[in-house]
Structures are given as C-alpha cells and as structure tokens.
C-alpha cells in the first residue's frame with residue numbers, strides 16, 4: 001500500500017507543482033510591476049529595490065552564488081525625470097503617459113511659450129522649413145505628423161534626420177519641440193541628455209495655430225549611477241563545469257515625472273518570473289549541467305548589463321552549452337518567436353519537436369539573428385543562444401498600460417513546461 005501511495009503522490013506532484021507555479025508567477029509579476037518598484041528605473045532607487053527583491057527570491061529558492069552575494073555591480077549614465085512634469089495647452093493640463101511623453105534625451109525647461117506649427121509634409125519644402133526656423137525663435141516648434149506618412153524609406157530617413165536637426169541642433173533657436181502624433185505612445189530610456197526638450201503629444205483635439213503652452217520638465221542627468229546584475233546558479237550533478245544559462249532583464253523605464261511610472265509587467269517582469277520558475281523547478285529536479293540564472297540590469301539603456309556581464313563573466317563564456325534569453329513572456333496566444341532560430345537550426349528543430357510532441361503552444365516561430373535584447377551581447381561573443389518572446393495578446397509595450405492586471409499569461413505554464421523540456425534535452 002505504502003509503495004502504491006508513494007508512486008501515486010509522485011504522479012500527482014508535478015501537476016500540483018504547476019498549479020502552484022502560476023500563483024507564484026502572478027505574485028512575482030504583480031510585485032515587480034507595482035508602484036513599490038517605481039518602474040525599476042533610476043528614480044527613487046527603483047532598480048535597487050527590484051534587485052534586492054530578486055536576490056531574496058534567489059536565496060529563498062536556494063541558488064548558489066559565485067561571489068559573496070548574487071550582485072555584480074556596474075555603472076551607467078542615465079537621464080531621468082524625477083519631478084513633476086507639466087504640459088498645459090491652452091489652459092488644459094495634459095496627462096503624462098496618457099496624452100504625452102517626454103523624449104528620454106530631453107533637458108529641463110520651465111515657462112510659458114508661444115508655438116509655431118509646421119506640418120510634416122511641409123518639411124519636404126525648403127522654403128517652408130526656412131520660414132518655420134525663423135518663426136519659431138524662442139518658441140516651441142510644433143511638428144504635426146498626424147496626417148502624413150512618407151512615401152518611401154528614403155523620404156522617411158530624410159525627414160527623420162531633418163526633424164532631429166530641428167529638435168536638437170544648436171543652430172535652431174527654438175525653446176523645444178512638440179511632435180503631434182497619431183501613433184501609440186512608446187517610451188524609452190537614454191544614457192545622454194541633449195540641450196532641449198521634446199514632447200510627443202497624442203491628442204484627439206487639434207493643436208491650433210496660436211495655441212500657447214506652459215511647460216515644466218525637470219531632467220536630472222546622473223553620471224556613473226551604480227546598478228547591478230543578479231547572478232545565481234544550481235550546480236550540475238554530472239557535468240558541473242558546463243553551463244546552461246537563462247537570462248532576463250529586470251530593469252524597466254522607471255518614472256515619467258513624479259506621479260507616473262511605467263510598470264513593465266510583460267517587459268520584463270514576466271521574463272524574470274519565467275527565470276525564477278525554472279530556478280525553482282531545477283532546484284527540486286537537479287540538472288545534469290550547471291544552470292545559471294542571470295537577471296540583467298540596464299537592458300532598456302542599451303543592453304548595458306549584458307554588455308558588462310559578457311566583458312566580465314563569472315565563468316568562461318566558452319563553457320556555456322546554450323543560453324536562452326527571456327524578454328516578454330506574458331502572452332503566448334499566438335505562440336512564441338525564437339530569435340537565432342536560423343543560426344542554431346538543430347536546437348530550434350528540437351524545440352519545435354518538443355512543442356509538437358507535447359502539444360504545448362500553438363506555434364514556435366523562427367526568426368534570424370537580431371540585436372534586440374540581452375542575448376545579442378552573448379551571441380556576439382559566440383555563445384550559442386536563443387532569444388524567445390511570446391506572441392499575441394495584449395499589445396501594451398513601454399507604456400503605462402503594460403500592467404499586471406491586464407497581462408493575460410495565457411500560455412505561461414505550457415511555455416514553462418516547454419522550456420524545462422528544452423533545458424533537460426541537453
């Protein structure tokens with residue numbers, strides 16, 4: 001009886017484990033994407049608070065560290081917006097994040113200003129550009145992009161160069177620029193600060209000729225801000241000096257003024273949750289090779305944490321058998337996309353096979369090399385790697401809508417099972 005009981009409980013355990021998993025996943029994502037971590041940027045120590053939390057999870061799981069603790073420190077330059085933002089158009093105060101963004105490279109500004117508007121199509125006319133430069137001295141130049149799409153790539157490139165010149169050239173005597181756009185507001189982060197501010201404004205209402213603006217931007221440029229990667233591992237049972245590596249960046253865009261933060265639930269609390277889930281699993285199911293879990297910092301500033309790590313690795317990069325980078329793991333309604341699939345065809349075939357055999361995800365799609373997340377730095381150092389992201393579901397990205405509450409996590413459990421199978425296939 002006893003024997004039977006044990007074998008039944010062994011059968012039941014993995015199912016229970018996955019049941020608990022999704023709760024764990026939800027808790028992690030809810031926490032990381034909450035106001036407590038301030039968007040995991042460089043205002044009010046968002047990055048450090050998140051790193052402390054992840055480090056305590058590593059410790060709870062029982063990961064080992066290569067050094068005295070899990071942290072690997074490095075320094076970044078970063079432009080931040082810690083204080084109140086104001087953009088008032090004709091006495092209407094607009095909402096940061098919802099109505100407008102501030103270009104991440106912007107500098108500070110304060111005051112009431114007149115505006116001069118030019119339509120984007122008129123930027124193709126030299127005479128009109130000259131007039132706009134003359135008429136916007138000591139004013140905000142407003143570039144209205146809303147009713148114009150360039151004909152071709154060449155025209156688009158030419159216009160973008162001209163717009164950057166108008167925004168930031170010292171020869172242009174504007175106070176700053178406002179871009180009127182129809183597009184979704186997508187924010188970013190910057191390691192530099194330029195001499196002027198630019199607002200990106202999305203509004204249903206027209207911005208009329210003669211409209212005045214009142215603005216306030218407090219940009220704080222921080223040189224040599226100390227941030228960190230968080231690195232733990234599980235020692236392999238059979239071949240401990242060969243490594244499988246999981247990476248996921250935990251940093252995000254931080255705060256957009258005093259009262260708004262960018263939560264980054266899908267980007268990339270979800271990837272960190274995947275990494276922690278797999279750490280839990282492999283702690284309970286000891287692996288053949290050593291498995292390393294790297295939560296990377298400063299991805300949004302230009303994959304700087306990964307760059308620092310690959311220049312200062314804690315073990316020989318040549319001993320990495322394979323690496324998978326997780327960045328956007330929270331949907332999966334349309335399957336997953338695998339960057340470097342065409343570079344590592346055998347591993348991709350294996351991943352596809354495992355998926356089909358077990359009927360996990362609707363699709364495992366192939367993509368070539370792309371330098372669009374942390375894996376890129378490892379790929380450039382000849383570390384065999386994939387970058388995998390989920391497809392479909394919510395489209396929120398680099399904005400105030402990338403929240404835990406609306407992240408579907410549709411296929412998270414099947415995705416996690418597929419990745420466990422994949423790592424165990426080495």
Ligand SMILES: [Zn+2]
Nearest residue numbers: 267268327328
């Ligand atoms: Zn990301």
